[in-house]
Amino acid sequence: MKADWKDLKRKLENETKKIMLEEPVDVKRLYEGIFPYDVGVGGQCFTTQCFVWSSVQGLGFTYVSHGLLRALEDPDFSVEQCKKLFKYMHVMNDFLGYAGLEQLYNFTKELLEEFNSIKTKEELQELMVAYFKYTGRLYGWVHQRFPWGLGYVYRTKNPKDIEEKMKDLRKIRKLYEKPVGKE
Numbered sequence: 001m002k003a004d005w006k007d008l009k010r011k012l013e014n015e016t017k018k019i020m021l022e023e024p025v026d027v028k029r030l031y032e033g034i035f036p037y038d039v040g041v042g043g044q045c046f047t048t049q050c051f052v053w054s055s056v057q058g059l060g061f062t063y064v065s066h067g068l069l070r071a072l073e074d075p076d077f078s079v080e081q082c083k084k085l086f087k088y089m090h091v092m093n094d095f096l097g098y099a100g101l102e103q104l105y106n107f108t109k110e111l112l113e114e115f116n117s118i119k120t121k122e123e124l125q126e127l128m129v130a131y132f133k134y135t136g137r138l139y140g141w142v143h144q145r146f147p148w149g150l151g152y153v154y155r156t157k158n159p160k161d162i163e164e165k166m167k168d169l170r171k172i173r174k175l176y177e178k179p180v181g182k183e
Contacts, residue, residue, distance in 0.1 A: 005114040005127050012107060012130040016137050023141050026101045031145040035100045049146065052099050055092040056142045060135020064089045069132070072125045079121045086128070087112065104138060107131065 029035070030052060039048045058064060068086050071077040077085070090108060097105025111131055118124045157165070 004117050005123065008107075008110050008114050009127050009130045012127075012134045015103070015107075016130070016134045019134075019137050019141065023145070024103065024138060026103055027138070027141045027145055030100050030142070031147070036102065037098055037100075039099055046147070046150070048099050052096065052101065053142055053146050055096055056101070056104075056135065056139045059090060059092060059096075059139075060132055061139045065128075065132040065136065068128060069125070072121050072128065077121075079118065079124055082121060082124055083115045083118070087115075101138070104135065107134065 030049060033045045035045065035048070039045060041047060064086070067089060068082060071082050071085055090112075093105055093108045108131075111127065114127070115124075118127065
């Protein structure tokens with residue numbers, strides 16, 4: 001018997017339960033700097049981690065999930081339009097697979113393949129809710145493991161900080177204004 005969208009829904013639900021308290025292997029590898037492909041620039045992977053963070057957030061926690069779920073509830077959208085909308089909105093999936101989130105990549109690929117077997121908006125909504133619960137939970141792990149501490153290097157400045165910096169710069173400028181060899 002051929003697998004159908006309900007089998008994928010069950011797989012997504014089971015994986016979501018599994019990763020509720022257990023960090024996914026793909027996320028562990030991401031933050032240990034272990035990738036299946038040569039990602040990053042100059043031997044560092046921080047930029048890849050940034051892009052993964054924002055892409056998973058957009059896919060499962062904000063833009064794609066909210067947009068598609070709203071379209072599914074809108075009577076002006078047909079099931080076929082909703083399928084097409086997701087195909088247009090999930091563009092970051094190839095990058096996420098390349099960056100090491102292979103299970104998400106494979107689930108998304110399977111999801112797109114199962115679109116042919118889905119006939120109603122209710123069926124599509126059932127499957128997409130399971131998918132977005134999975135991607136939302138995956139995002140929770142990506143978010144928790146993100147190296148937020150690096151942000152302390154890039155502090156915001158208040159007026160007092162700026163004035164102190166200006167004093168330092170004025171002192172440095174005076175050093176360069178003195179003629180060489182004369183005191």
